[in-house]
Amino acid sequence: MSDEKNTEPQVTDIEMTALPVEADDGERDEVVLSLHVHVLRQLRQAQRTLLAVKSLSTLVKYLLEDFPQVFGSTQSELRLYDPEEQIARLLPVRKLFGASLSLKSDNYALYQLYPDVPDAVIIDLDDRxxxxILSGASKAAGAVMMPLLDGNRLVGSYHIALTESMTTYGDSERELFAMLGQLVAAALLRVVEYQRVDQLTLLNPVTEVGNLRAFRRDMLREIYWARRVNHSMTLLYISLDELADICKSYGEVACHFVQRRVSQRLCSELRATDYIAHISTTHFSVLLPACNEPHAHDIGERMRQDINEFAIDDGRGAVLHVSLSVGLVCWEPSRHPVESSERLATQMESEAEAAMQKAERGGGNRISVARLGLLML
Known part of the structure; x- marks a missing residue:
């Protein structure tokens, strides 16, 4: 048996015959195009992925992490026009992508990248x-720039760093990248609209903060983040102690008014990275990422004191008061490592609710602390 290795040359380019083009003399000449096989294969796979994606975070992760990796690029970059901060609200995990993702309130800088008609372009190191762009791609030998268009309006720009071996890309590859830019833009517009509509189903109609469904979605996302960076996170369950009496004495309209005012007041106590949800008629939940138990207890105590002193004028001569019963539970990933985020979320909810009920049984207007046990291991 021969020990010789297969020396068949590796295919790097493929020739494709385009539709015949009519020449000046009336004859129709065939045009043969040469395409880099790697570009063609990866863009065909990208097409299937982009047509199927349904989540904005999944789309951004694919463009900034997955596609560059399988394509053989060192880095990619995504700049999006977001004047009303709609994408920012729909993409709370954008901090994971660092400088690779930037949201612009003015698209002038985007148009400056394409001085002529916005179109996909392959540039080299001599291009200013x-x-x-791609400030972190120190080994880039060039880049592909793809405008993201909504009709004739520029809504973003997607950039991929090229390695030295990719600098031979020509017009045929550029046209494939132009197609990729169109697919990315279509996917972006589709998932933003889908999540914008979906977001409406995540709000409590009375207080217009997140509902139970939104809270559980946020909870799982923050557990994932806390596990990744090894930061504590705390959950507060909050009960409005006198709300049932107010509803009985003053009616449902006054009850809803109190809920809205308390919700607004609680929101004013929170950081931009915290989450509040209205999970039932008398109960709120507050999620405090990167917050340990002592700090969370201070936040809960500040909320309790503030609401206890908060006089709510219903506009009809009545001044209403409520107090808070707060249940608190903190999770530290280093002390309680877990396999299942869903199981941890369920356990934290159960412990926080039990602590809240303990505060209610103690007369209300107080904080009760629960702690996760070895059951979580």
Missing amino acids: RMFT
């Missing part, structure tokens, strides 16, 4: 735009 290399100084303004």
Whole structure:
């Protein structure tokens, strides 16, 4: 048996015959195009992925992490026009992507990247735009720039760093990248609209903060983040102690008014990274990422004191008061490692609710602390 290795040359380019083009003399000449096989294969796979994606976070992760990796690129970058901060609200995990993702309130800088008609372009190191894009790609030998268009309106720009071996890309590859830019833009517009509509189903109609469904979605996302960076997170369950009496004495309209005012007041006590949800008629939940138990207890105590002193004028001569019963539970990933985020979320909810009920049984207007046990291991 021969020990010789297979020396068949590796295919790097493929020739494709385009539709015949009519020449000046009336004859129709065939045009043969040469395409880089790697580009063609990866963009065909990207097409299937982009047509199927349904989540904005999944789309951004694919463009900034997955596609560059399988494509053989060192880095990619996504700049999106977001004047009303709609994408920012729909993409709370954007901090995971660092400088690779930027949201712009003004798209002037985007148009500056394409001085002529916005179209996909392959640039080399001599192009001045290399100084303004892909700042972290120190080994880039060039870049592909793809405008993301909504009709004739530029809504973003997607950039992929090229390695030295990719600098031979020509017009045929550029046209494939132009197609990729169109697919990315279509996927972006589709998932933003889908999540915008979906977001409406995540709000409590009375207080217009998140409902139970939104809370559980946020909870799982923050557990994932806390596990990744090894930061504590705390959950507060809050009961409005006198709300049932107010509803009985003053009616449902007054009850809803109190809920809205308390919700607004609680929101004013929170950081931009915290989450509040109205999970039942008398109960709220507050999620405090990157917050240990002592700090969370201070936040809960400040809320309790503030609401206890908060006089709510219903506009009809009545001044209403409520107090809070707060249940608190903190999770520290280093002390309680877990296999299942869903199981941890259920356990934290159960412990926080039990602590809240203990505060209610103690007369209300107080904080009760629960702690996760070895059951979580």
